[in-house]
Each structure stands twice: as C-alpha cells, then as structure tokens.
Amino acid sequence: MLSRLLLSGFLILIPFSSELGNAGFVQLDGAPPSKIAVVGAGIGGSATAYFLRQHFGPEVRIDVFEKGTVGGRLATVTVNNQDYESGGSIIHSLNLHMQDFVKQLGLKYRKSVAGKMAVFNGEEIILEETDWYLLDLFRLWWRYGISFIRMQMWVEEIMEKFMRIYKYQAHGYAFSSVEELLNSLGGSGFLNMTRRSLSESLLELGVSQRFIDEVISPIMRVNYGQNISIPAFVGAVSLAGAQANLWAVEGGNKLVCSGLLKLAKANLIPAQVTAVSLQTAGESHQYRLGYSSQNEQVSEVYDIVVVATPLQQNVRSGISFQDFDPQFTEMPGSYHQTTASIVHGYLNCSYFGFPDPKLFPFSSILTTDTQGLFFNSVASVCPVNISAGFRRKPPQEAGVYKVFSPRPLEKPELKTLFRSYYSVQVTDWQAYPHYGSAQGLPPVVLHDNLYYLNGIEWAGSAMEMSSVAAKNIALLAYHRWSRQLEMIDQKDLMHKIKTEL
Incomplete structure (x- = not known):
C-alpha cells in the first residue's frame, strides 16, 4: 500500500493522451516555416521537437539548442x-x-x-x-x-476530469495559456x-x-x-x-530525450543561447537567436521559437530578449x-x-x-x-x-x-x-510565434506535464501559423467532440 x-x-503522475490527431503540413496561402528553434533539450524540448516534426512535416529545419547535457533534469x-x-x-x-x-x-x-x-x-x-x-x-x-x-x-x-486532455489533443485542439487548458x-x-x-x-x-x-x-x-x-x-x-x-x-530515462531528437531529425546545437531578438518586416515576425558556440558568437534567424528552459531569475537561463515592446522581464517566482x-x-x-x-x-x-x-x-x-x-x-x-x-x-x-x-x-x-505565494501561471505565448513551455510546471511539474505541454505548443504553433484559430481555446470541447463523433 x-x-x-x-x-x-x-x-511523473498525470495520465495524458499520446494520440497525435490529424497532423498535417501548412498548405494555406502562407508558406510553411523554414526554420524552427527549440531552446533546451530536456524532456520538454525534445518532445517539442518530436511533435513539431509531426505537425510541420519533413521539410522544416528544426534546431535544438542545449548548453548542457541532453536530458536536462533526466x-x-x-x-x-x-x-x-x-x-x-x-x-x-x-x-x-x-x-x-x-x-x-x-x-x-x-x-x-x-x-x-x-x-x-x-x-x-x-x-x-x-x-x-x-x-x-x-x-x-x-x-x-x-x-x-x-x-x-x-x-x-x-x-477523471483531467483525463479529458486525451480527447482534446487527439482531436488536435490546443490552448494559448495554461489557464485556458485547465479551465x-x-x-x-x-x-x-x-x-x-x-x-x-x-x-x-x-x-x-x-x-x-x-x-x-x-x-x-x-x-x-x-x-x-x-x-x-x-x-x-x-x-x-x-x-x-x-x-x-x-x-x-534520459534515453527518451536523445531518442526523440533523432526521431525528430533535429539538429542538436551544443550552445548557450544568449539573446532572442525580434525582427519585424511588415506584419510578419522572425527571431534572431544569438548563441555562443566554440567561444564564438553566432546568430541565426528563425520563423518559430520555443523556449523550453525555465526563465526565472534563479535558474540563470542566460537569455536576454531584445527589441521587444514592451520589454520582457524575467518570469516571476523561483x-x-x-x-x-x-x-x-x-x-x-x-x-x-x-x-x-x-x-x-x-x-x-x-x-x-x-x-x-x-x-x-x-x-x-x-x-x-x-x-x-x-x-x-x-x-x-x-x-x-x-x-x-x-x-x-x-x-x-x-x-x-x-x-x-x-x-x-x-x-x-x-x-x-517553488510553490510559494500565488504569482499566477506564466504565459505560453510570449509573442507571435514565440512560445514558452515551462509555464506548465507552475500547475504541476512532471515529465508527462512537460510532454503534454510540448504537444500543446506544437499544435498551437501549427494552428496559429496556418490560421486555424477554430482549433484554439474552444469552449465546451467535450460537447464538440461528441458532436464530431
């Protein structure tokens, strides 16, 4: 007993669905993304790369940055x-x-x-x-x-209520915040x-x-x-x-992380990301990532960026966000x-x-x-x-x-x-x-096509929680990129799913 x-x-305790739903590639009036960056190769980052590959298809380049060892807290x-x-x-x-x-x-x-x-x-x-x-x-x-x-x-x-996430993710629904998901x-x-x-x-x-x-x-x-x-x-x-x-x-358990990166055909870049800079051209946004590689400062531009490492001050992520209005500050809490x-x-x-x-x-x-x-x-x-x-x-x-x-x-x-x-x-x-005084739940969407995975930990920290957050962000990024907004933050989803069936 x-x-x-x-x-x-x-x-790692909460049960989640591993159903992938109807993954597809972006084929609307906009072109698919050419490059996606994931910062962090723990279970959250590696699972994000895996799910992004499934939803965005084989052509997109997925770079995963890891300053330490693949696996993170595994x-x-x-x-x-x-x-x-x-x-x-x-x-x-x-x-x-x-x-x-x-x-x-x-x-x-x-x-x-x-x-x-x-x-x-x-x-x-x-x-x-x-x-x-x-x-x-x-x-x-x-x-x-x-x-x-x-x-x-x-x-x-x-x-029993939380297990509804099985069906939601199996049907491809995503949430733009932890609050929306829990609600x-x-x-x-x-x-x-x-x-x-x-x-x-x-x-x-x-x-x-x-x-x-x-x-x-x-x-x-x-x-x-x-x-x-x-x-x-x-x-x-x-x-x-x-x-x-x-x-x-x-x-x-860390073998899961390295294995997912291989399945995702992701490019693992052993480097410290130091800066994320907003690049704006008309109504479109891209992000320039600056990173340290072999004692050299390098930068590349990405269409979508997922930050899969904590941004709280005492974790010392080393990432600065530049050219955003308003300016980003570190996430509250520790x-x-x-x-x-x-x-x-x-x-x-x-x-x-x-x-x-x-x-x-x-x-x-x-x-x-x-x-x-x-x-x-x-x-x-x-x-x-x-x-x-x-x-x-x-x-x-x-x-x-x-x-x-x-x-x-x-x-x-x-x-x-x-x-x-x-x-x-x-x-x-x-x-x-550190689950202290109520500081609210961190955002999932930091900016257009810029996402934060680790906010889910403030609802519950576990390997599977990071995995479900990875699935959610992959779905969210895909739907927002392809303007399928009807798949995001829908109300009364249980009724909708029963109607679909």
Missing part, C-alpha cells in the same frame, strides 16, 4: 561502473505520452525490484509497509479512519486549485490533520521537496499515482533547490531504531515535516540496467542510496545517515518551481 503512496524521485551518475538516476526517476503507468515515446524508440521497461517503505518523524518509524496488503489497509484505517478513502475519491474525481478540463475549480493550499483543500474534505502530517506531507517532501502549503492542484498531481504501478526506462546525493556505503540503521541491520526491512524512508530533519528521504536505488540475477543489497552490505535534501549534506549529517561510505556524488537541482 505505502509503495503506491510514497514515491521516491522526481514524480540524468544519471556512475558508481562502480553502474549508472543510477540522479534526476527524474519514475514514471506513472498511465503516462501515455511517455509510454508512446518508449514504444516508438524501441526502448524497454526497466525491471522493478520490490521494496518496503516507511515514514520517519525524526525519532521513530511511525508508519511502515508490511508484506501483507490487508494488514496495511487495516493499519491505515485504524490510525486515520476514512481519511485515505476521502483523499482517494478526491484525486480520482480530479483525474477547459475542470472549469474554475481547477484554476482555484492552483491558488489555494493542499492542506486547506484536504481539511475541507474531512481528511484528518494527522493523515495530512504523516502521509501527505512525506509524499510532498519526496516529490517536490516542499510542504503541504503547496497548491492543491500540484498536490493532486503528486497523489494521482497512489493506486497505480510505476516504471522507468531500461538504460536510463525554482526550488533540491539536492540529490548518491551515496555508496552502509546505512546507519540504528538511527531509525534498528541496531541490527539484518532486521532492517525497508528500502526507502520518507520523513515528516519535522523541525531539524535535514533530509527529505533516503532510498536504496537500483542501477538503470538491471540484470536477470540482480538483487537489492541488504543493509548489512554496502549499497547505493539516493538521499534527497534541501541542501548538500554536511559530513556530520552523512555520518548520521551512514555508518561509513565509499563515495558521495552530489547533484544540485533547480528541480521544480
């Missing part, structure tokens, strides 16, 4: 000649875009390795998974009453959920404070590194996979720092109340929002390539662990969690938005 509730890693580190996920690590069984990508690329699902989870409050284990499903259910009921059922019904109702799915209720806290919404449903503190809070800490004050919609994204299986890609430490060593089971490591039954420990706790979770992790005879190392043997914490762990903290260790590899992520 808990293994379905308490999820380790950057989470990344691995190597320990003893084995690779481990240091970024986004798990995918929901109903993430149909991701499932379709894996199928198209001929990739394989990674073998899952069973393990139990528990919740630690800084002093003791307060909730633990057993080998008996019915016993776990009884314990949840005994400790929390029907709070679990109320939470589950709430999430299922939200997901078409769940009306004002979804928009309100981006403005009120998760704890407030759950308490209103009759979910107990104890359940929120001991079950919901640990999930938010491991998935978003934040507490239950995050918006209710983000919380629902996190909780949506409570009753579903999780999976990952054999060889590493990204939340999460540190992933991959530690090869011996877990200190005594810290969790098990002096004999042979009796320690858990593969993952999540934590409550307790003052003084310096980590969000610690979990025994498996390599991205799992052989037939692979087994998870028991605690009395040296294993590989992933620790999520709000900042890099200091030596005394490492010594608290581990009896001893051989190596520590630290990755500091600006992993997801």
Whole structure:
C-alpha cells in the first residue's frame, strides 16, 4: 500500500493522451516555416521537437539548442561502473505520452525490484509497509479512519476530469495559456486549485490533520521537496499515482530525450543561447537567436521559437530578449533547490531504531515535516540496467542510496545517515518551481510565434506535464501559423467532440 503512496524521485503522475490527431503540413496561402528553434533539450524540448516534426512535416529545419547535457533534469551518475538516476526517476503507468515515446524508440521497461517503505518523524518509524496488503489497509484505517478513502475519491474525481486532455489533443485542439487548458478540463475549480493550499483543500474534505502530517506531507517532501502549503492542484498531481504501478526506462530515462531528437531529425546545437531578438518586416515576425558556440558568437534567424528552459531569475537561463515592446522581464517566482546525493556505503540503521541491520526491512524512508530533519528521504536505488540475477543489497552490505535534501549534506549529517561510505556524488537541482505565494501561471505565448513551455510546471511539474505541454505548443504553433484559430481555446470541447463523433 505505502509503495503506491510514497514515491521516491522526481514524480511523473498525470495520465495524458499520446494520440497525435490529424497532423498535417501548412498548405494555406502562407508558406510553411523554414526554420524552427527549440531552446533546451530536456524532456520538454525534445518532445517539442518530436511533435513539431509531426505537425510541420519533413521539410522544416528544426534546431535544438542545449548548453548542457541532453536530458536536462533526466540524468544519471556512475558508481562502480553502474549508472543510477540522479534526476527524474519514475514514471506513472498511465503516462501515455511517455509510454508512446518508449514504444516508438524501441526502448524497454526497466525491471522493478520490490521494496518496503516507511515514514520517519525524526525519532521513530511511525508508519511502515508490511508484506501483507490487508494488514496495511487495516493499519491505515485504524490510525486515520476514512481519511485515505476521502483523499482517494478526491484525486480520482480530479483525474477523471483531467483525463479529458486525451480527447482534446487527439482531436488536435490546443490552448494559448495554461489557464485556458485547465479551465477547459475542470472549469474554475481547477484554476482555484492552483491558488489555494493542499492542506486547506484536504481539511475541507474531512481528511484528518494527522493523515495530512504523516502521509501527505512525506509524499510532498519526496516529490517536490516542499510542504503541504503547496497548491492543491500540484498536490493532486503528486497523489494521482497512489493506486497505480510505476516504471522507468531500461538504460536510463534520459534515453527518451536523445531518442526523440533523432526521431525528430533535429539538429542538436551544443550552445548557450544568449539573446532572442525580434525582427519585424511588415506584419510578419522572425527571431534572431544569438548563441555562443566554440567561444564564438553566432546568430541565426528563425520563423518559430520555443523556449523550453525555465526563465526565472534563479535558474540563470542566460537569455536576454531584445527589441521587444514592451520589454520582457524575467518570469516571476523561483525554482526550488533540491539536492540529490548518491551515496555508496552502509546505512546507519540504528538511527531509525534498528541496531541490527539484518532486521532492517525497508528500502526507502520518507520523513515528516519535522523541525531539524535535514533530509527529505533516503532510498536504496537500483542501477538503470538491471540484470536477470540482480538483487537489492541488504543493509548489512554496502549499497547505493539516493538521499534527497534541501541542501548538500554536511559530513556530520552523512555520518548520521551512514555508518561509513565509499563515495558521495552530489547533484544540485533547480528541480521544480517553488510553490510559494500565488504569482499566477506564466504565459505560453510570449509573442507571435514565440512560445514558452515551462509555464506548465507552475500547475504541476512532471515529465508527462512537460510532454503534454510540448504537444500543446506544437499544435498551437501549427494552428496559429496556418490560421486555424477554430482549433484554439474552444469552449465546451467535450460537447464538440461528441458532436464530431
């Protein structure tokens, strides 16, 4: 039960449609675009290139700029000649875009390795998974009453509405803003959920404070590194996979990104984009991208540009927008720092109340929002390539662990969690938005034929969210270019689709 509730890693939960609809090429009075630029080669940018190719056809040139490594927040580190996920690590069984990508690329699902989870409050284990499903259910009921059922019904109702995106995208409909997308799915209720806290919404449903503190809070800490004050919609994204299986890609999730770029026949340009300048000729707009390549400043002109990297100040995208009126400013808000430490060593089971490591039954420990706790979770992790005879190392043997914490762990903290260790590899992520005070949802359309993908993360940050945003932007760019405005921001779409059928 808990293994379905308490999820380790950057989470990917909402189900989306992978249907492509009726893709076509621009054949109206205007010529098709000759060059399209995508800035960023994470899952959002690579999926955007893939969908743009499908909708604009084989002739358009698609350049994808990446200043770092393809994959972005999907990344691995190597320990003893084995690779481990240091970024986004798990995918929901109903993430149909991701499932379709894996199928198209001929990739394989990674073998899952069973393990139990528990919740630690800084002093003791307060909730633990057993080998008996019915016993776990009884314990949840005994400790929390029907709070679990109320939470589950709430999430299922939200997901039932959100799943309408399947049909909308399959029929080729697009949205010019995150607000329009959410409103078409769940009306004002979804928009309100981006403005009120998760704890407030759950308490209103009759979910107990104890359940929120001991079950919901640990999930938010491991998935978003934040507490239950995050918006209710983000919380629902996190909780949506409570009753579903999780999976990952054999060889590493980042293989999806490199594979999509190949399928898109995109030109990968390893360069830092430094400037986007508006070029106006009559009523038409183009964009000159300036970028640094091999210590030289280069620029090229594009008909359509998609920015698939965060533009918040603390992410330091390095992109300046020039010759726009009014002038662009950086997006409001900031990204939340999460540190992933991959530690090869011996877990200190005594810290969790098990002096004999042979009796320690858990593969993952999540934590409550307790003052003084310096980590969000610690979990025994498996390599991205799992052989037939692979087994998870028991605690009395040296294993590989992933620790999520709000900042890099200091030596005394490492010594608290581990009896001893051989190596520590630290990755500091600006992993997801910092869901603080309401700052609104960033725009999708920055200017005519200039789009911003990462605004979707402020509704919910996940691989599949970026993928559905990529599909939406590809549809939006195609319809706006070909002046098919009837396919954008349509009202009462469910009725329209039923009429079409």
